[in-house]
Amino acid sequence: MKKRFSFYIGSYLLRHLQSMLFSLGRLWRQPFSTFLTIGVIGIALALPAGLFVLLQNINNLSNQWDDASQISLFLKQDLHENQIKQLNIYISSWPQVAETNYQTAEQSLDEFRELSGLGHLLDTLPDNPLPPVITLYPQNENLSADDIRALLEKLAALPEVVQAQLDMEWLQRLRSINKVLARGVSLLALLLSLSVVLVIGNTIRLAILNCQSEIKIMKLVGATNRFIRRPFLYTGFWYGLLGGIFAWCTLLFAMSMLASPINALTIQYASDYQLRWFAGALLLYLPLTGLFIGVLGAWIAVGRHLNSIEPN
Amino acid sequence: MIQFTDVYKRYPSRYEALSGLSFHLKEAEMAFLTGHSGAGKSTLLKLIALIERSTHGQVLVNGQNLSRLSKGKVPYYRRQIGLVFQDHNLLHDRTVFDNVALPLVIEGEEHREIGRRVRASLDKVGLLSKERSLPIALSGGEQQRVGIARAVVNRPPILLADEPTGNLDPDLSRDIMQLFEQFNQVGVTVFIATHDLDLVQSMPHRQIAIQNGRIDSRMSL
Numbered sequence: 001m002k003k004r005f006s007f008y009i010g011s012y013l014l015r016h017l018q019s020m021l022f023s024l025g026r027l028w029r030q031p032f033s034t035f036l037t038i039g040v041i042g043i044a045l046a047l048p049a050g051l052f053v054l055l056q057n058i059n060n061l062s063n064q065w066d067d068a069s070q071i072s073l074f075l076k077q078d079l080h081e082n083q084i085k086q087l088n089i090y091i092s093s094w095p096q097v098a099e100t101n102y103q104t105a106e107q108s109l110d111e112f113r114e115l116s117g118l119g120h121l122l123d124t125l126p127d128n129p130l131p132p133v134i135t136l137y138p139q140n141e142n143l144s145a146d147d148i149r150a151l152l153e154k155l156a157a158l159p160e161v162v163q164a165q166l167d168m169e170w171l172q173r174l175r176s177i178n179k180v181l182a183r184g185v186s187l188l189a190l191l192l193s194l195s196v197v198l199v200i201g202n203t204i205r206l207a208i209l210n211c212q213s214e215i216k217i218m219k220l221v222g223a224t225n226r227f228i229r230r231p232f233l234y235t236g237f238w239y240g241l242l243g244g245i246f247a248w249c250t251l252l253f254a255m256s257m258l259a260s261p262i263n264a265l266t267i268q269y270a271s272d273y274q275l276r277w278f279a280g281a282l283l284l285y286l287p288l289t290g291l292f293i294g295v296l297g298a299w300i301a302v303g304r305h306l307n308s309i310e311p312n
Numbered sequence: 313m314i315q316f317t318d319v320y321k322r323y324p325s326r327y328e329a330l331s332g333l334s335f336h337l338k339e340a341e342m343a344f345l346t347g348h349s350g351a352g353k354s355t356l357l358k359l360i361a362l363i364e365r366s367t368h369g370q371v372l373v374n375g376q377n378l379s380r381l382s383k384g385k386v387p388y389y390r391r392q393i394g395l396v397f398q399d400h401n402l403l404h405d406r407t408v409f410d411n412v413a414l415p416l417v418i419e420g421e422e423h424r425e426i427g428r429r430v431r432a433s434l435d436k437v438g439l440l441s442k443e444r445s446l447p448i449a450l451s452g453g454e455q456q457r458v459g460i461a462r463a464v465v466n467r468p469p470i471l472l473a474d475e476p477t478g479n480l481d482p483d484l485s486r487d488i489m490q491l492f493e494q495f496n497q498v499g500v501t502v503f504i505a506t507h508d509l510d511l512v513q514s515m516p517h518r519q520i521a522i523q524n525g526r527i528d529s530r531m532s533l
Contacts, residue, residue, distance in 0.1 A: 011420050011422065012420075014423075015420060214403055216401075217401050217402075217403060217414075218414065218418065219387070219390075220361070220363075220390065220395055220401065221390065221391075221395070221414055221415045221418060221462065222387045222388065222389075222390035222391035222415060222418055222419075223387060223418045224384075224387040224388075224418075225387075227387075227418055310363070311363050
């Protein structure tokens with residue numbers, strides 16, 4: 001009994017292996033049309049994957065900038081230097097605060113004079129119009145956006161503070177844009193996946209029509225639908241798998257084309273940012289996605305057409 | 313083995329191919345189904361092979377009531393019937409061996425057993441030396457013998473043939489018929505539709521004649 005069981009398992013696997021290789025051989029014998037199909041599938045998969053890589057890179061970049069987010073505290077002008085120093089010590093003892101930097105009104109003026117090139121204009125003013133400033137870097141790792149907002153309110157409520165300003169609004173806008181882009185990429189990925197299903201479905205449909213007489217004969221000698229379906233499902237399997245690998249190669253090519261101009265760009269910004277494109281993860285996910293979509297497309301096409309082919 | 317009771321077959325175009333047909337073929341019997349073309353011979357064989365279903369009446373084959381057989385069981389039912397066609401219905405991109413092996417491959421037979429039985433079957437029809445040829449390289453008579461080898465390779469209890477000698481000259485036709493007789497002698501029920509009356513009358517087997525979808529009792533022997 002046990003032997004019979006293992007025999008069935010063995011012959012089942014053998015039959016699958018047979019139709020797997022059989023369908024691969026069939027694709028091999030029509031290299032041109034096979035390549036066209038794989039190319040279409042590959043590009044359709046590469047597009048959303050490429051956009052995903054782009055989006056991830058933008059996210060990474062904006063996360064880097066997130067670390068640099070800072071709060072500027074503009075203080076009342078009539079404070080004594082000691083008061084400011086005490087305030088500085090007090091604030092830097094808060095757990096939310098990583099680092100503070102204290103700048104007197106005079107230093108602010110010097111800095112402004114240096115950076116703006118409007119020094120002579122400032123000389124005409126009777127008083128220094130600039131306030132003393134404490135620049136404060138929050139403890140970013142542990143703080144959510146809400147925590148930062150709470151910190152900001154707490155700082156603004158201090159009697160010595162005129163205004164507490166978070167230099168992060170543009171970053172939030174970038175984030176929102178990113179979210180819109182991410183949604184767009186998901187939609188695009190969905191549409192392109194659907195087109196892969198349709199491409200594979202149509203290719204399988206043509207293959208089935210080509211094999212119409214063969215299918216009829218197989219049905220006449222007692223083949224089950226499952227038996228006839230199997231090689232077509234494996235055709236979809238191969239199309240999807242090879243299409244996924246093609247997509248990965250396309251991305252590899254695109255990234256190698258982009259690498260040097262991006263490097264040149266980041267050097268100009270004195271950044272050491274490296275373009276990441278998740279080669280390992282994509283090498284896993286692209287063929288897997290292709291394979292899944294391929295089998296799905298084949299399944300739909302085979303189901304629709306096998307039943308319509310009956311011997312007569 | 314094959315029993316028709318008051319069987320009707322009506323096509324959607326209202327054309328009635330079979331009208332109230334009844335007959336009984338015993339196990340291990342060999343019989344010819346005769347009649348003009350259009351008399352309903354092919355329709356009758358299609359009902360037995362479950363390529364079509366009767367509109368009314370009962371068809372019993374090998375103890376199974378065909379009108380009660382669900383769609384999913386049809387492939388397994390067909391494996392009990394060897395079918396031979398006038399135009400052979402061979403796969404032209406596969407060798408003679410692969411063509412004959414098809415029913416065994418479909419049943420998931422073991423590799424070594426397939427080789428053994430295909431060769432035995434080809435030997436029986438005298439084509440063992442052609443196992444590696446493509447069907448296109450064979451003559452009409454040889455292609456028909458490949459078709460017969462495929463029909464019997466999984467040892468079905470019933471063999472149906474629809475005009476198997478339709479395209480063959482008289483000598484080849486006689487060879488083919490003798491081949492069917494040999495299978496009948498080892499216990500296979502053989503039912504052959506043909507309009508070749510000369511050939512039929514030269515052989516000592518029962519004859520079921522149909523005309524306009526009914527049994528023609530004057531012609532049936």
